[in-house]
Amino acid sequence: MWPAARDEVEAQAQLDVMAEYGELPxxxxxxxxxxxxxYYFVHKVVGEKESLAMWSAFSEGGGTPQNLTTAALPLESGTDGPQRLVVGQVTRAAGQVTCTWKDGTSTVVDRAPENAEAPARQTFIRPAESSPVDWFVCLAPKGTEYASAEVTKLSD
Structure with a gap:
């Protein structure tokens, strides 16, 4: 997550560092x-391979973020394989997201417990530093792929 630049000089400095990371909008x-x-950039790492999964920008004072935004992609970079990996962003009001797969099964992702250390490898809705939205990941079982996602519960 790259915070909003206040002026052109700061923006140029960010662009220079983004270029070093290979992250240019x-x-x-x-x-x-x-x-x-x-600006945010989401990278997918499978084994030793890293690739850009999604990126976008938030305008400062740009209003309320969308309730749910997702990107579905194959696990294997550079293929048109089944879209099994779903990366999504939700507003802070989301308490649960359900990803539905083409075979009719689904995966439920709950919000990470507050004030408790959630296991890093377990899937939860989580905040990201400087991000106005929270993030989640769903992985489809082998043999199926992404059909839809929806916020199925609001936070308490």
Whole structure:
């Protein structure tokens, strides 16, 4: 997550560091275009292979984020294999997300427990530093792929 740059000089510094990480927003051609927007990049790591799964921007003061946004992609980068991996973002109001697979089964993802250490490898809805939304991941069982996702419960 890259916080919103306050001016063109700060934006250029961010662009320079983003380039070192190989994270350049496709539509940005000049540093001034980044002023006032936070950028995020989500990477997928499978074994030794890392690839960009999704990226976007949030404008500062840009209103309420969408209730649910997802990206579905194959586990194997560079293939058109089944879209088994779902990366999503939800508002802080989401308490549970259900990912439904094409075979009719589903995976339920709950919000990480508050004030308790949630296991890192267990799937939960989790916050990310500087992000105005929370994040989750769903993995489809072998032999099926992504059909839909929805917020199925609001936080208490």
């Amino acid at each position: 496709e539509e940005v051609r000049h540093a001034y275009q980044m002023v006032g927007s936070s």
